[in-house]
Amino acid sequence: MRIGELSRRTSTSRRLLRYYEEQGLIAADRAPNGYREYDERFVDRVLQIRGLLDAGLPTRIIRQILPCLDKPRTIYFPDATPEMLATLRHERDRMTERIRFLTRNRDAIDDYLDAVIAYGGGDGGPDSDVGPRPAALT
Amino acid sequence: MRIGELSRRTSTSRRLLRYYEEQGLIAADRAPNGYREYDERFVDRVLQIRGLLDAGLPTRIIRQILPCLDKPRTIYFPDATPEMLATLRHERDRMTERIRFLTRNRDAIDDYLDAVIAYGGGDGGPDSDVGPRPAALT
DNA sequence: CTTGACCTTCACACATGTGTGAGGGTTCGA
DNA sequence: TCGAACCCTCACACATGTGTGAAGGTCAAG
CATH class of the missing domain: 1.10.1660.10 (Multidrug-efflux Transporter Regulator; Chain: A; Domain 2)
Incomplete structure (x- = not known):
């Protein structure tokens, strides 16, 4: 194409x-x-x-990392220099950090959203169908 | 300070x-x-x-999202306008997508790294202490 | 009082990802 | 053969996060 x-x-x-x-x-x-x-x-x-x-x-x-991500795990390893492996490890760790951070904050936003709809009754948004409110808040 | x-x-x-x-x-x-x-x-x-x-x-x-992330869940909800809630939902979903993508790719890198050290015997990097090689590859 | 370590604002500069458009070829159907 | 719809390269432009430095104020220690 x-x-x-x-x-x-x-x-x-x-x-x-x-x-x-x-x-x-x-x-x-x-x-x-x-x-x-x-x-x-x-x-x-x-x-x-x-x-x-x-x-x-x-x-x-x-x-750098794209060649290592080919879906059919190409058992034929390209020119994996030590520097490149180091980059890969470093980037992997960085991604893990990011994931942790994103997850934490995503959950915080989620909690906030939950609290708002429990408190104010929501705004009719797509999360309004979350089922019964927690007993303690109704 | x-x-x-x-x-x-x-x-x-x-x-x-x-x-x-x-x-x-x-x-x-x-x-x-x-x-x-x-x-x-x-x-x-x-x-x-x-x-x-x-x-x-x-x-x-x-x-926009920072005020919602204060650690002691401030039960006092700020001016949570519907537009802002929509932004929050949208951003939360976007973050979830990112988490998924990052996780998938991080794992792919990890797999690659594992495969390389199993195959080539590693390069003495910080991941060399991963224990016994899989039986099928030794 | 001077020096040095702080602080202020302002402004230009740079890298990166991305938009936009000029100037110009190719291909295909009417 | 013309026009539409593609394609090409080149280049300037913009937003965002960030570096750097100029010109100058504040303050404490010597």
């Missing part, structure tokens, strides 16, 4: 797809006329990049 | 502390000479801001 279709299928602007390529995250090959040509696998790949980007990782890091 | 101490205690540059204030994330009061004056609570507060920032939330969102 060409860039327009990939763009549509990943909800990612053409501009960004070219940017990701420039950053070495994806490598499209070219049709004789110069157009980029992508195959199916790029859809998942781009989605994964978006996810990692959204999770706060910079392209520089994504470029 | 003044900005220098808060900076040291939170490993955050003075510049950023002023920036967070400008963004409405913290509100220091001023000594007669114009110096910012912070109390203990700001240490945690700043650390929390850093965490949320690192987790990928922009200051604009942090400003």
Whole structure:
């Protein structure tokens, strides 16, 4: 497929797809006329990049960890230099930290939301169907 | 305490502390000479801001959710407008998504690392003490 | 009183992800 | 053959978080 279709299928602007390529995250090959040509696998790949980007990782890091994330665990290990393994460990730990932090704060928001609907009776939002109020608060 | 101490205690540059204030994330009061004056609570507060920032939330969102995250669940609910509750729900869901994504990818990295050390015997890094290799690979 | 360590505001600078548009080719159907 | 709908590269622009430094005020110790 060409860039327009990939763009549509990943909800990612053409501009960004070219940017990701420039950053070495994806490598499209070219049709004789110069157009980029992508195959199916790029859809998942781009989605994964978006996810990692959204999770706060910079392209520089994504470029390094992406090859290790191929779904069929390629038993053929690429050039895993010690520096790269160190980066991987470090990034893994950083992600674990992030997960902890996000979880803690997400739960705090959740608690707040629960408290608000228990207290004020909610606002008709999508969380209004949470079942019976705790006895102590009714 | 003044900005220098808060900076040291939170490993955050003075510049950023002023920036967070400008963004409405913290509100220091001023000594007669114009110096910012912070109390203990700001240490945690700043650390929390850093965490949320690192987790990928922009200051604009942090400003909204921070008041809901005060540790002693202040049963006194601030001006929780419906728009704000909607933001909160949306952001909570977004965080849940991020957590899912980060977890998935973190685990993938972890698996890769495990596979590498099982395969190549590791590189002497901090994960080398993971115990016996899986029987099938030794 | 001076020096040094603090503090203030202001402003320019930079990296990163992303938008936008100019200037110009290719392809395909009417 | 024309127009629409693609594609290309290049480049400037913007928001956000962050660094850095100038020009100057405050304060305590020597």
